[in-house]
Amino acid sequence: MNEKNIAAKPDGRYIIEIRDMHKWYGDFHVLSGINLQVKEREKIVICGPSGSGKSTMIRCINRLEEHQKGQIIVNGTELSTDIKNIEKVRAEVGMVFQHFNLFPHLTIMENLTLGPIWVRKIPKKQAEETAMMYLEKVHIAEQARKFPGQLSGGQQQRVAIARSLCMQPKVILFDEPTSALDPEMIKEVLDVMIDLADEGMTMLVVTHEMSFAKSVADRVMFMDAGQIVEENNPHDFFDNPQHERTQLFLSQIL
Amino acid sequence: MSEDTAQQKKPGREYLDAPITKIGAVAWLRANLFNTWYNSLLSVLLVYGLAVTVPPFFKWAFVDSLWNSSAAACRDIDGACWSIIPQNVKFIFLGFFPTGQEWRPILAMAILIGLVIYSRERHRWRKSLLWMWLIALVVMGTLMHGGVFGMPVVETSKWSGLPLTLMLSFFGIIAAYPLGVLLALGRRSRMPTIKTMCVVYIEMIRGVPLISLLFMSSVMFPLFLPEGVTIDKVLRAQVAIIMFTAAYIAEVVRGGLQAMPRGQYEAADSLGLNYGQTMRLVILPQALKIVIPPTVGILLAAFKDTSLVVIIALYDILKTTKVTLSNPQWTNYSTEAYIFLALLYFIFCYAMSSYSRRLERELHTGR
Numbered sequence: 001m002n003e004k005n006i007a008a009k010p011d012g013r014y015i016i017e018i019r020d021m022h023k024w025y026g027d028f029h030v031l032s033g034i035n036l037q038v039k040e041r042e043k044i045v046i047c048g049p050s051g052s053g054k055s056t057m058i059r060c061i062n063r064l065e066e067h068q069k070g071q072i073i074v075n076g077t078e079l080s081t082d083i084k085n086i087e088k089v090r091a092e093v094g095m096v097f098q099h100f101n102l103f104p105h106l107t108i109m110e111n112l113t114l115g116p117i118w119v120r121k122i123p124k125k126q127a128e129e130t131a132m133m134y135l136e137k138v139h140i141a142e143q144a145r146k147f148p149g150q151l152s153g154g155q156q157q158r159v160a161i162a163r164s165l166c167m168q169p170k171v172i173l174f175d176e177p178t179s180a181l182d183p184e185m186i187k188e189v190l191d192v193m194i195d196l197a198d199e200g201m202t203m204l205v206v207t208h209e210m211s212f213a214k215s216v217a218d219r220v221m222f223m224d225a226g227q228i229v230e231e232n233n234p235h236d237f238f239d240n241p242q243h244e245r246t247q248l249f250l251s252q253i254l
Numbered sequence: 255m256s257e258d259t260a261q262q263k264k265p266g267r268e269y270l271d272a273p274i275t276k277i278g279a280v281a282w283l284r285a286n287l288f289n290t291w292y293n294s295l296l297s298v299l300l301v302y303g304l305a306v307t308v309p310p311f312f313k314w315a316f317v318d319s320l321w322n323s324s325a326a327a328c329r330d331i332d333g334a335c336w337s338i339i340p341q342n343v344k345f346i347f348l349g350f351f352p353t354g355q356e357w358r359p360i361l362a363m364a365i366l367i368g369l370v371i372y373s374r375e376r377h378r379w380r381k382s383l384l385w386m387w388l389i390a391l392v393v394m395g396t397l398m399h400g401g402v403f404g405m406p407v408v409e410t411s412k413w414s415g416l417p418l419t420l421m422l423s424f425f426g427i428i429a430a431y432p433l434g435v436l437l438a439l440g441r442r443s444r445m446p447t448i449k450t451m452c453v454v455y456i457e458m459i460r461g462v463p464l465i466s467l468l469f470m471s472s473v474m475f476p477l478f479l480p481e482g483v484t485i486d487k488v489l490r491a492q493v494a495i496i497m498f499t500a501a502y503i504a505e506v507v508r509g510g511l512q513a514m515p516r517g518q519y520e521a522a523d524s525l526g527l528n529y530g531q532t533m534r535l536v537i538l539p540q541a542l543k544i545v546i547p548p549t550v551g552i553l554l555a556a557f558k559d560t561s562l563v564v565i566i567a568l569y570d571i572l573k574t575t576k577v578t579l580s581n582p583q584w585t586n587y588s589t590e591a592y593i594f595l596a597l598l599y600f601i602f603c604y605a606m607s608s609y610s611r612r613l614e615r616e617l618h619t620g621r
């Protein structure tokens with residue numbers, strides 16, 4: 001691992017605890033017995049073949065998908081059918097999607113301040129100042145008055161990252177944030193994510209960008225057929241994978 | 255986006271204007287009207303048709319016509335007798351509203367139209383505008399009904415002509431739109447009772463003609479009311495129009511909602527927005543924008559359909575015109591009267607549709 005400042009080191013508190021979680025789509029058992037604990041400031045990269053349930057798993061963490069068995073506890077709140085709990089968890093958990101999902105009818109600035117104003121009840125002026133700060137951080141402050149449709153894919157994804165940062169989340173989930181991007185834009189998004197990691201943001205990243213995993217992750221997980229098959233620190237994970245399926249997957253992807 | 259194109263121009267490279275291959279009117283005609291034999295044939299036929307119809311119409315309407323004469327004078331001319339309008343202007347526009355009180359409906363209409371024009375600008379869509387509308391509503395109602403400030407009471411049965419048409423259609427549209435949106439949301443609700451209720455309502459209303467709804471409201475509905483309770487006839491017609499229009503709007507809006515990508519809901523959810531906020535701030539602004547063209551179609555139809563209230567003996571502007579034509583003096587000039595009415599309807603409808611196109615333009619945010 002690279003040198004990181006102290007703030008970036010994981011500490012003892014669990015932000016996410018998943019215990020023996022199962023999920024079905026109809027009869028199809030997509031996730032079976034997921035156990036996962038994420039500490040504050042931890043960076044976790046999840047990889048695995050297509051259809052293995054990576055998206056489904058991280059989408060369960062903010063209840064975009066409902067799990068049917070087991071427990072998911074986020075920042076001390078257990079996810080149940082209680083809508084108030086769900087909204088509380090969602091406000092604490094940021095999410096960055098493969099296809100950005102910016103709101104096309106709102107300006108970049110409005111995209112960023114929507115959550116803070118309506119969910120966090122922050123005064124508009126203050127929300128805009130915070131938004132501007134994060135836009136500068138992702139290097140697109142000059143685009144604040146434009147609409148998403150007027151930006152490139154890489155710029156849109158950086159706006160999406162800034163949008164989730166504006167909610168001051170405890171953890172951010174990334175679902176293949178660079179796989180809809182042209183190669184030359186991937187780096188600009190990864191750079192922003194690396195900056196975030198260095199500042200100590202807790203991150204759960206589904207990605208196949210192994211360079212990112214190697215330089216940033218505290219733990220790398222391999223998922224297959226709805227289970228976490230193997231997890232390790234990046235060094236051992238890549239150099240010395242234990243399971244056959246991991247070895248096969250890595251040989252295909254590297 | 256001319257600004258962006260300008261930015262993209264790099265120094266050290268020559269930029270040419272696009273070539274102008276076809277110059278002048280003759281070239282345009284050849285390129286557009288006479289480019290193929292069938293196109294040429296169509297063009298010739300069209301020109302012939304215009305030549306045959308337009309000059310006689312022009313002569314009839316403008317040369318041989320009388321604009322403000324007695325009915326007797328009209329008998330001696332070959333042209334149009336537009337005099338039917340100015341000679342009957344009071345009855346056509348205001349119907350049975352008592353003589354001497356005409357200023358009241360005129361003022362009410364002026365307030366309505368003025369406020370509509372004022373409300374066109376989107377930057378004025380604030381809370382204060384809502385208050386203005388509420389106050390205007392009270393003022394208009396008071397003007398029409400009277401009973402205070404020395405204005406004699408005018409029963410709604412005497413409300414007729416243009417004020418009635420405008421009122422029924424305008425408030426019909428204003429109330430039906432939000433109701434339609436709610437019905438559309440209800441139809442997509444996960445709660446089975448709400449969903450079923452909305453589906454039944456929408457399908458039932460869409461299954462019957464407006465005329466039968468109006469009949470029901472005027473004939474059947476009062477039978478169900480307890481003894482002594484009466485609900486104003488105009489109000490009942492208004493409610494029938496609102497219910498009818500709302501069902502159609504609901505279906506159009508539902509189409510818009512279905513066109514929204516799932517990612518928009520997920521992004522809103524993941525910010526922690528609740529259902530109401532998600533709909534109001536994220537989904538509806540986009541969905542309603544997509545369905546502006548079909549929505550306007552429904553609103554235009556609703557505007558014109560208000561003329562069906564004649565069948566429950568309300569005197570909208572179409573009916574007052576017909577009554578005027580039943581006067582033996584003016585019977586022969588129905589063409590003129592209907593052309594005038596058509597023009598009046600056209601003005602209102604065209605204003606609506608051109609405004610909707612402007613809204614679409616203003617709300618366009620690229621891609």
Ligand SMILES: Nc1ncnc2c1ncn2[C@@H]1O[C@H](COP(=O)(O)OP(=O)(O)OP(=O)(O)O)[C@@H](O)[C@H]1O
Binds near residue numbers: 028051054057
């Ligand atoms: N809404 C759904 N209904 C039924 N099956 C689904 C649904 N969503 C996903 N699945 C199935 O669940 C499995 C896991 O899907 P998921 O999207 O989590 O995979 P993934 O690991 O993210 O794959 P990818 O790398 O392609 O994104 C797949 O087999 C998929 O077909």
Ligand SMILES: [Mg+2]
Binds near residue numbers: 054055056175176
């Ligand atoms: Mg996926």
